[in-house]
Amino acid sequence: MRGRFIVSLFLLFCGFVFINRLSAGTRDTDRVSVGRLEFAEIPPVPTPQLPDSVDVARLNHKAFWRASAEVVGFNLALWSFDRYIRHGEYSYISWNTIKENFRHGFEWDNDQLLTNIFAHPYNGSLYYNAARSNGYNFWQSSLFTIGGSAMWEMFMEREYPSTNDIIATPVGGTALGEVLYRLSDLVIDDRTEGWERAGREVAAFVLSPMRGLTRVVTGRAWMQRDTPGRRFGIPPVNLSFSLGARLLLFHDYKQYVKGGMTGRVSIEYGDRFAKRTVQPYDYFTFLLDFDVMKGQPLLSRLEIHGRLLSKEIYDSPKSHVSVGMYQHFDFMDSDTISPQTKSNKLFECLVPYKLGVPASLGAGITGRYTESGVWHIEGNAHVNAVFLGGILTDFYRNDERNYNWGTGFSVKGGASCFNRPLGLNMGANIRFYKIYTLKGCDLDYLEYPDLLEPNRQGDKCNTGFFTLNFHCNCRLWHNLYATFNLDWYKRRSHYLELNLKDANEYYLASSPIFKSNQLGLKMMLTYNL
Numbered sequence: 127m128r129g130r131f132i133v134s135l136f137l138l139f140c141g142f143v144f145i146n147r148l149s150a151g152t153r154d155t156d157r158v159s160v161g162r163l164e165f166a167e168i169p170p171v172p173t174p175q176l177p178d179s180v181d182v183a184r185l186n187h188k189a190f191w192r193a194s195a196e197v198v199g200f201n202l203a204l205w206s207f208d209r210y211i212r213h214g215e216y217s218y219i220s221w222n223t224i225k226e227n228f229r230h231g232f233e234w235d236n237d238q239l240l241t242n243i244f245a246h247p248y249n250g251s252l253y254y255n256a257a258r259s260n261g262y263n264f265w266q267s268s269l270f271t272i273g274g275s276a277m278w279e280m281f282m283e284r285e286y287p288s289t290n291d292i293i294a295t296p297v298g299g300t301a302l303g304e305v306l307y308r309l310s311d312l313v314i315d316d317r318t319e320g321w322e323r324a325g326r327e328v329a330a331f332v333l334s335p336m337r338g339l340t341r342v343v344t345g346r347a348w349m350q351r352d353t354p355g356r357r358f359g360i361p362p363v364n365l366s367f368s369l370g371a372r373l374l375l376f377h378d379y380k381q382y383v384k385g386g387m388t389g390r391v392s393i394e395y396g397d398r399f400a401k402r403t404v405q406p407y408d409y410f411t412f413l414l415d416f417d418v419m420k421g422q423p424l425l426s427r428l429e430i431h432g433r434l435l436s437k438e439i440y441d442s443p444k445s446h447v448s449v450g451m452y453q454h455f456d457f458m459d460s461d462t463i464s465p466q467t468k469s470n471k472l473f474e475c476l477v478p479y480k481l482g483v484p485a486s487l488g489a490g491i492t493g494r495y496t497e498s499g500v501w502h503i504e505g506n507a508h509v510n511a512v513f514l515g516g517i518l519t520d521f522y523r524n525d526e527r528n529y530n531w532g533t534g535f536s537v538k539g540g541a542s543c544f545n546r547p548l549g550l551n552m553g554a555n556i557r558f559y560k561i562y563t564l565k566g567c568d569l570d571y572l573e574y575p576d577l578l579e580p581n582r583q584g585d586k587c588n589t590g591f592f593t594l595n596f597h598c599n600c601r602l603w604h605n606l607y608a609t610f611n612l613d614w615y616k617r618r619s620h621y622l623e624l625n626l627k628d629a630n631e632y633y634l635a636s637s638p639i640f641k642s643n644q645l646g647l648k649m650m651l652t653y654n655l
Contacts (some may be wrong), residue, residue, distance in 0.1 A: 259337035509537055
């Protein structure tokens with residue numbers, strides 16, 4: 127699983143590079159207009175290029191059977207790989223296992239957080255793009271993710287269908303799928319030929335495999351036209367890559383330090399201050415952080431904010447304010463930096479935090495103020511309902527799980543100011559998540575981890591998770607910037623109806639509260655494309 131994920135991340139990174147390089151080679155009237163997400167040396171183009179009406183009409187033509195065949199075919203191909211190459215026990219299905227899945231119904235599974243929050247939504251993005259590349263819109267394509275996920279859960283595994291998967295795969299898959307589909311749209315150009323055309327098709331396939339497959343099946347991959355073949359035209363796009371060093375500091379009250387390499391891919395697509403939203407995800411942000419650090423997960427953060435609708439409520443030459451509805455996808459992962467081991471059950475978890483929120487929706491407000499075209503101040507605030515979230519627990523251990531499932535809410539906010547002549551940008555962002563586990567285990571602490579009840583969200587617990595980020599960026603030379611980031615992560619878990627006992631059955635604490643803290647420092651070079 128880890129090896130496949132590393133390969134996928136590498137291919138995704140290569141696809142992003144293709145977006146910039148290939149777009150730079152387009153005709154002068156068809157360039158991707160690169161603004162600045164954080165650095166804002168030049169503003170996004172106020173009049174982005176609209177798609178050609180001929181392309182829109184052709185690409186909006188719905189092909190139900192082809193889309194359905196791609197969804198079913200992907201599930202069969204994945205099952206064949208698991209069954210005949212990996213020989214996974216869960217893939218040995220029969221009519222009896224299918225009947226048992228329907229008889230038993232859904233339960234919470236025990237896969238690791240990366241599998242449930244990233245791998246399954248990525249599969250959902252493939253279902254989604256099977257429909258999206260065959261003419262369906264955002265909302266219609268999301269129904270195909272539900273169908274593809276239900277087929278897999280009920281028919282393609284001998285494990286009982288998963289409650290969390292049937293939520294995370296369609297909802298998270300829709301968010302990730304629309305982002306990848308729109309990025310693939312940027313590199314497609316049916317007017318090109320030769321090596322440039324081949325490079326564009328490979329990049330589009332890497333970003334959206336189902337769209338690439340559809341283009342091959344329909345012949346669009348090599349068909350030359352007078353129009354570019356894009357569904358959305360070219361909006362303002364901001365893309366940056368960062369690479370440098372990261373230090374992780376202390377757990378709780380003990381001082382530990384660990385260092386390694388880190389990187390970031392940051393994308394802003396569309397105009398955040400558009401007067402209105404025409405289609406969902408006309409504006410979105412994408413943030414991916416990765417670490418090359420012993421003992422730490424490769425993927426440390428993945429965040430998507432996609433605007434579903436918006437309305438301008440104030441506009442003047444210096445100021446702008448708009449409100450809207452946003453879909454959110456959040457994933458943050460870490461591991462311990464402590465050299466100690468857990469010596470007894472009363473010792474809190476040495477991992478500081480893990481968070482996955484594949485299904486979240488809420489309202490947001492964003493605004494900006496410009497003074498003399500030199501200083502720019504921007505801010506935003508969001509309040510979201512979390513329909514499904516996974517968060518680290520100190521106690522619950524079942525197979526690969528070390529986290530609780532739950533529902534709750536999140537609050538997000540941020541502000542930044544930048545000076546165009548100096549190329550200086552500073553700002554701060556906060557995130558707060560509250561996750562409530564509603565169907566927790568009803569067991570004494572000394573029974574962990576041997577007698578866990580099946581089909582549970584985890585511990586009876588509510589957890590608050592807070593993050594604070596401060597960033598500073600300074601231009602060194604042209605599009606090259608020095609970047610400094612300071613991150614603070616704080617988790618507070620309150621375990622309800624849990625009694626801690628010693629070996630003599632004496633109570634030590636009832637309904638305990640455990641806390642963890644971690645600091646992260648990043649020093650990077652950022653290239654703003």
